[in-house]
Amino acid sequence: MEKVIIVRYSELHLKGKNRGYFERVLIINMEKALKGLKHEIKRQSGRYLVECFEEIETDEIISRLKKVFGIHSLSVALKVDSNVENIYSAAEKVCFDSGKFKVETHRADKTFPLNSLELSAEIGGRLLSKFKNLSVDVHKPQFTVNIDVRENGTSLIFNEFFKGAGGMPVGTSGKGMLLISGGIDSPVAGHMILKRGMQLSCLHFHSYPYTNLQARDKVIELAKVLAGYSGGLKLNIVSVTHIQEEIHKKCNGEFMVTLLRRFMMRIAERVAEKCGAQCLITGESLGQVASQTVEGITSSNSVVKNLPVLRPLCGFDKDEIIERSRDIGAYEISIQPYEDCCTVFLPKHPVIKPSLKSIIEEESKLDVDALLEEALKTLEVLTL
Ligand code: ATP
Ligand code: MG
Numbered sequence: 164m165e166k167v168i169i170v171r172y173s174e175l176h177l178k179g180k181n182r183g184y185f186e187r188v189l190i191i192n193m194e195k196a197l198k199g200l201k202h203e204i205k206r207q208s209g210r211y212l213v214e215c216f217e218e219i220e221t222d223e224i225i226s227r228l229k230k231v232f233g234i235h236s237l238s239v240a241l242k243v244d245s246n247v248e249n250i251y252s253a254a255e256k257v258c259f260d261s262g263k264f265k266v267e268t269h270r271a272d273k274t275f276p277l278n279s280l281e282l283s284a285e286i287g288g289r290l291l292s293k294f295k296n297l298s299v300d301v302h303k304p305q306f307t308v309n310i311d312v313r314e315n316g317t318s319l320i321f322n323e324f325f326k327g328a329g330g331m332p333v334g335t336s337g338k339g340m341l342l343i344s345g346g347i348d349s350p351v352a353g354h355m356i357l358k359r360g361m362q363l364s365c366l367h368f369h370s371y372p373y374t375n376l377q378a379r380d381k382v383i384e385l386a387k388v389l390a391g392y393s394g395g396l397k398l399n400i401v402s403v404t405h406i407q408e409e410i411h412k413k414c415n416g417e418f419m420v421t422l423l424r425r426f427m428m429r430i431a432e433r434v435a436e437k438c439g440a441q442c443l444i445t446g447e448s449l450g451q452v453a454s455q456t457v458e459g460i461t462s463s464n465s466v467v468k469n470l471p472v473l474r475p476l477c478g479f480d481k482d483e484i485i486e487r488s489r490d491i492g493a494y495e496i497s498i499q500p501y502e503d504c505c506t507v508f509l510p511k512h513p514v515i516k517p518s519l520k521s522i523i524e525e526e527s528k529l530d531v532d533a534l535l536e537e538a539l540k541t542l543e544v545l546t547l
Contacts, residue, residue: 164253165242168213168224169311169319170204173235173329188332189233195394196227207313208271214242225325230392232358233335234327238309240319245275245312247285253320254286254308261296262305270312282310331360333393338362339473340435341389341444342427343398344503345381348446348476350493351484353389355475356444363389364438366399366431370407370507378501383545388493390547399434402541403427406534407508413528416510420454421517422526424463429531430538432467443467448476448484458516465519 172189190211193204200223202216216224221239228237241256243249258264266287268279277285286308291297311319341353343365353363367382379400386398403426410422431443447455454463464472476484488494514521 164249164256165214166216166218166221167240167242167319168216168221168228169238169240169321170211170213170228171235171237171327172210172233185233185332185335188334189231192231192233192332192334192394193228196231197224200224200227207315212242212319228327229325230328231332232328232330232360232392233332235329236327237325238319238321238323240311240321242317242319245272245316245318247277247282250282250310250312250318250320251286251289253318254290254310255293257320257322258290258294258297258308259306259322260294263298263300263303264290264306264308265299265301265304266290266308266310268310268312271314272312272316275312282312286310328358328392330358333357333360334362336360337441338364338439339442339444340399340431340438340440341365342431342446343367343382343386343389344446345378345385345497345499345501346446346503347481347488347494347497348448348484350385350389350446350497351487351491352444352446352473352475354392354487354491354493356473357389357393362396363393363444364397364399364435364440365389366401366434368401368403368427368430370404371402373404373407373507374502377499378503381496381499381501383547384496385493386545387547388491388496392491396547397438398545398547399438400543400545401430401434401538403430403538406538409529409534411508414525416508417512417514418517418522418525419508419510420513421459421462421522422529424454424459425466425522425526426531426534426538428463428472429466429535432470433535433539434542435470440470442470443472445472445474446476447474448479448481454513456516458518462517462519462522 200220203214205212241253243253266283268283270279306322309321336359339361341363343349365386390396406426410419
């Protein structure tokens with residue numbers, strides 16, 4: 164009798180040629196997630212089995228696989244050769260000794276001597292005589308003993324399903340560049356895009372020495388959270404210190420954030436093209452702050468020439484975003500109180516609905532191309 168883990172994936176969007184590709188990427192991602200742990204992954208008609216692992220590492224394997232997108236559900240199961248005696252021995256082990264239960268059998272091996280109903284009845288009957296405080300309730304059981312009689316002469320017996328991360332395997336939907344700040348929103352936006360199967364690179368802007376090294380470390384920690392869901396990623400870091408100093412010196416202070424945003428988007432598009440990213444992703448949510456009014460978004464969007472900008476949080480309330488942030492394990496990092504570059508030289512009254520004409524007028528006081536070139540020279544790339 165061997166302990167194994169059943170990995171099921173959602174087959175909804177798996178049609179034709181897509182399927183083989185999806186499965187290949189998923190298995191690569193599972194291997195990455197399980198790196199450093201002893202295991203073997205085997206494919207078995209529409210699902211995977213993780214085998215040959217150390218029993219003591221079962222929980223660790225489950226918790227890592229729960230972060231792999233494309234997985235629908237997971238079960239820890241006992242694997243036995245298919246005969247009634249073996250199946251009963253395993254069922255005895257996964258059965259609780261009291262409560263309402265049922266036995267559910269799925270029989271892929273049509274040569275097995277008992278059909279599904281007969282096997283369920285046989286195993287259920289034996290369990291009832293062994294555990295006196297058990298009773299059968301097929302409609303509202305407290306637990307279910309599941310028996311899977313496989314085509315290959317083995318059976319899997321298990322009693323619970325863990326919910327997987329859902330979504331699609333990271334790498335099956337292209338590659339995007341996430342603008343990541345130290346805030347709550349952008350890591351959540353990144354997580355949502357990873358879930359749709361897109362691989363991410365991250366890009367962070369700092370204003371050292373106006374922002375400190377702790378702010379940088381915080382962003383590295385946040386990017387590592389996302390790396391945990393994607394088998395690793397690259398974090399690009401660019402300094403906008405001089406850009407901010409120039410805006411501060413030469414332009415109307417009310418336009419600081421608006422102008423900075425335009426620089427960020429221009430730099431992001433260039434870095435994205437360098438790393439082969441096909442879109443930009445931000446954590447903007449409509450109307451949340453001054454720069455996220457439709458006018459603010461128009462202003463930052465209009466400098467991006469070739470790539471679409473995805474804003475997955477556009478329709479979310481802050482409390483919904485916070486809930487997601489907690490779920491993905493980013494919240495406690497995001498709320499550490501270090502300054503972001505957007506809070507440096509912050510005006511008392513930022514323009515709320517800037518007209519594009521007034522923005523371009525302010526911007527014309529700067530040598531945009533030279534500032535861009537200079538900022539791009541500060542690019543650092545960390546592999547996480
Ligand atoms: P967040 O919680 O992600 O910081 P926010 O609600 O604080 O979002 P802003 O600070 O206005 O909103 O930023 C909007 C978006 O712009 C962010 O979600 C992020 O995608 C991008 N952004 C802001 N600051 C930076 C930065 N320093 N580096 C990279 N991207 C940034
Ligand atoms: Mg922010």
